[in-house]
Amino acid sequence: MVSAFKLIAPVPRLSLSYHSDSNEHYRSFEAHTVRISGVIFLPLIFTLSIEKKNIQNMAAAASSSSTASPKTTTERRGIHGAQFVEDVEIYLSQTGLDVNSALAFLQERLQQYKLVEMKLLAQQRDLQPKIPDIEKCLDVVATLQAKKGTGEALITDFEVSEGIYSRARIEDNDSVCLWLGANVMLEYSCEEATSLLNKNLENAKASLEVLITDLQFLRDQVTITQVTIARVYNWDVHQRRIRQTSTSSTAKDS
């Protein structure tokens, strides 16, 4: 009697499931609050005088540096790197956008990041249970190999259907069948099966690692973008306030 065990090949599948892990919402009253996965980042208020000094320094620095974007993390596997903004005013003049279109652009970027994050999370969710599955298969093959030496049959109860189990008697044997997916099952010797399962386990763990690093990178970009949005918005609020006070003071004077 040949024993059959299910092996699920770790093929990451793409499925878009709108399951939002990070709770994020923007409350747009005067202060623009940004949530970074459980961390609330309140607006940074700049003072004009300090900013002016910084602008002069930044301008000097920017002219000396050749690249237009000082701190950009390069693209990684299709995910755009978020450009870190040293100074809001310089950023706005560089891109030539006014505040609203800059905000719109950044918001759009954020949405793209969200989409990619959901994709990656779904992939991770698919991949994660595969690893214990493969380990279970390895366990079974190891048990069979151990029993091979003793010469006695292995009696097991296996599930025929939900709640219904049947008894099976597994005699001494040298081979196992592995389910490779796509309705394909191949017979392997115990050693080959062990090595194949180990290889698959390695691959699964490696892809999970890569996935996790991608997710971390993505979350960093999301954080940078959120911070930039908050700063641009608050810079705008600040500018408006300055303008208001200047117009009201000129109105008072006249």
Add this chain to the structure above:
Amino acid sequence: MQQGTGASETEVTWEDQQNINKFGRLNNRFHELEDEIKFAKEAIDNLEDASNELILTDEEVVRFQIGEVFAHVPKEEVETRIEEMKEVSSNNLEKLEEEKESVVAQMAELKKVLYGKFKDSINLEED
């Protein structure tokens, strides 16, 4: 309307951004670790219950789950196996607890730095 806190030095440098990113990452890792610790504790509890049941039972052959099937295994072997699994699980739990402590310490460090720089302009507390 939010009043600005006077002359507050609130320029965000690349270093600050990196600190904020790192804090976000640590926060995520912290929550993941909490979940993993919960699972590990549950696993250990289950193994405890299983070994208790084993002591109580008077059957000689126990159906021990290997993979998807339940193999008929003599009681002593099951005891040994459960002991091993308990070892592994408690080591795992220890490692996770250690990592959690280091993450908490790092987060506290970063909180100090970021609050020092941004004071009221940043909030790093949980919701």
